[in-house]
Amino acid sequence: MANRSGRVVKLPTGSTTEPGYELTDEQWHLIADLFPETPVGLKGGRPVMASRPCVEGILWMLRSGARWKDLPKHFPSTTTCWRRHKQWSESGIWEKAWARIARLLDRQGRVKHEEAIADGTFSSAKKGVKRLARPSEVKEPRSWFLPTRLGSHLESTQPVLVLTK
Secondary structure, rough: OOOOOOOEEHHHHHEEEEOOOOHHHHOOOOOOOHHOOOOOOEEEEOOOHHHHHHHHHHHHHHHHOOOOHHHOOOOOEEEEEHHHHHHHHOOOOHHHHHHHHHHHHOOOOOOOHOOOOOOOOOOOOOOOOOOEEEOHHHHHOOOOOOHHHHHOOOOOOOOOOEEEE
16 A cells, blocks of 8 residues: 555554555446546646545545544545545536445345345434424523522422424
């Protein structure tokens, strides 16, 4: 795998701190044409980092859930990976790559459709959806002295949550 300077670095075997490739060579060859290699311009300039190390770095980030600044050193720079991820996300390349790999895994029988789920924990609510709210008549009175009377037995009712528009 190439490090940030573009030199090939041999990873130690069995290392748990420096992960290897996320994609097999077969998977990479299936989607490689979606990630174009940009040649250096006529005026010269810094060589562009190859796409596969960037893809591998992005996949490591997505799989690990780590912060961008925690990207291991053998991947391209954090800025390069983040910029490519943004560019490829906006252009729809990730969706095309995912679809190709999903079809390959399905043909190989490695997709268990009965275990497929959708996780909506990060999906936002649509506008106009009912939300939980307290009715005004059961809200506790606001006063500066209530926190000082924690030891007393005040009459209270539990707030009730109702659906409102």
